[in-house]
Every structure is written in structure tokens, then in C-alpha cells.
Amino acid sequence: MQMPAVELHVHLEGTLEPEMILALAERNRVELPYADLDDLRSRYSFVDLQSFLDLYYANMAVLRTAEDFHDLTTAYLLRARDAGVRHAEVFLDVQAHTGRGIPAAEVVDGVTSALARSGEHGLTSGLIVTFLRHLPGADALATLRELLALDAPLLGVGLCSTELTSHASEFAPAFDLARASGLHVVAHAGEEGPPQNVVDALDILHVERVDHGVRAMEDPALVARLARDRVPLTVCPLSNVRLRVVDTLADHPLRAMLDAGLVVTVNSDDPAYFGGYLDENLRQVAQTLDLGPDELHTLARNGVEAAFVDDARRAELG
Ligand code: ADE
Ligand code: ZN
Secondary structure, eight states: OOOOOOOOOOOOGGGGHHHHHHEEEEEEEOOSSSSSSHHHHOOOOOSSSHHHHHHHHHGGGGGSHHHHHHHHHHHHHHHHHTTOOSSSEEEEEEHHHTTTOOOOOHHHHHHHHHHHTGGTTTOOEEEEEEETTTTHHHHHHHHHHHHHHHOOOEEEEEEESSSSSOOGGHHHHHHHHHHHHTOEOOOOOEESOOOHHHHHHHHSSSSSEEEOGGGGOHHHHHHHHHTTTTOOEEHHHHHHHHTTTTSSSOOOOOOHHTTTTTTEEOBBHHHHTTOOHHHHHHHHHHTTTOOOHHHHHHHHHHHHHHHHOHHHHHHHOO
């Protein structure tokens, strides 16, 4: 059976495992407000996206040097390889680090030096810098300008963090510059926010893929548009359960999305926080939603179709 082997929605900082948080805190002499590993783990219970983001950003305090970012990225690549991933497009929240005084070059050098060795682990990879939606659009634009000046090897840009406090139009200048610079563009939308956020991501930011997009299912006209235009949606089932986008995995709309002809893919989002990497997401949705070989094949094909790769690599992955 062909299993999905492409991961298109994973935040590198969301692969920061509790053990690594403690190890990096020691290495960098960062004081953490946790007594031990059990105490840290006890905080991994979320009521919504914001309750997760608060812990996710706080834990980034341990990431300080290029070596830290390199080690984090390498650990993800090894775990992804073990999950059967052959191509990964990873998100990096650069502003969450520059905002703490870590130079963008330090962050990007650490990540890209590790990604450059993806082939040694049997993968191809690309880097997508995700702008933080809770910060002003002008900050996103300044960050992109800095990364372009550094000649950072970017595949694309994205948009994440809370959907509830800003409008997509704030980020249009950054996305316009990204597209003019030949970068791919994606955005989180329709996770906690309404279907209109997905429409805005398409019409204002001109995204090529929508990250999450599950709430698009509330708007039949939008579903028809996404299916007609074959806009991929990078769905993250275990994330949606842990952040209470759905009540239980059995309530997840993945099967309905497939049935509606949407180009959906399965991804892990922040696997260190949500109970599983790509393999565990696939195992649990296949079991709970009773997905058979045909549906798994479609998910695999969708991932290959949605990946930002050249024709030769697409043919290899397919
Ligand atoms: N940043 C990391 N994970 C995220 C998610 N699931 N939604 C929005 N922003 C995020
Ligand atoms: Zn995400």
C-alpha cells in the first residue's frame, strides 16, 4: 500500500521535544519554570490554540544558538525519516526568535545547515518562513526584507499564530514581495478562524495552499471553489483534536473533505506537543475514520501534487 510520504505542515519549533527543552536549557543556562520533565509534560493540555501558543512560544527560550537550531532540525529529519517521510517542507517562526534578540542569520544558518544534509537521511526538504499573525504586517515585511538580504535559501513564506486578531490585508505587502521574489506562499486559515479567512488567504494573499482549512467545510461555496481549483489543504488531525478544533478524532472532517474532492494532505503540525509525528497521525486517522487503501493512496497522491518540487522530484515521489 502506498503510504503518504510528504509532510507539508510541520513547525520546526513544534518538534522541540520536552527532553530537548531540558537539555538545551542546561546547555544554555536558561532558567525554566518547570521542576522536572513530569512537571513540563503536565502543561501539555490545551483548551484552544492560544493556550498552546503560550507554552510553545515560552519553550522557545531554550533555543539560542545556530547549533541549537541545527540540532532541532536534524532531530526532526531523523524522526521524519523514521515516519516514512521522503520530502518535508518545514515552517520556521523566525520572528519568534528575532523578537528575543537572536539574530535572523543565526536562526536560519542553524536550520539551513541541517536541511542541507537532508539527503544523507534519505529526504528532500525546503524551508518556509512563517510570519506571526499577532505581530504587525510591517514586521513581517521587514523580516522578509532581512531574509532576502541575507540570501536565505527559502522555498516560501507562510502565516501562522492566532487568526482572530488581524486581517489578511495587513500581510499583503509581505506576501506581494514574497511572490515577486519567486517564493511560494501558504497561510494558516480556517483552523480557529471562520471560512472567510480561507477566502481572504486566497483572494488577498494569493496562497497556493491553505494550512488547516478544516473550517472551510462550513461554507459549501468555498468547498466547491477549493475542489474546482485543486487548492491543497494541509490538514493536521491530532493537532485539531488537541486544540479542540474538533471534539474527538471520530468527529474529524477528513473523510468528508476527501469525499468532497478536496486535495487534502495529512500532516503533524507540532508533533512534540500533539501526541504524534506523521506516522501516528496517519495510523490514528486510518483507524478511527476507517480509511482504506484507496483513501490512503489519494492522501499520498495529494501530498505529491501539493509539494513545491520540480517535475523530476515529483515523479520520484509519485
Ligand atoms: N503555530 C504553531 N502551530 C500553530 C497552529 N496549529 N496554528 C497556528 N499557528 C501555529
Ligand atoms: Zn500549523
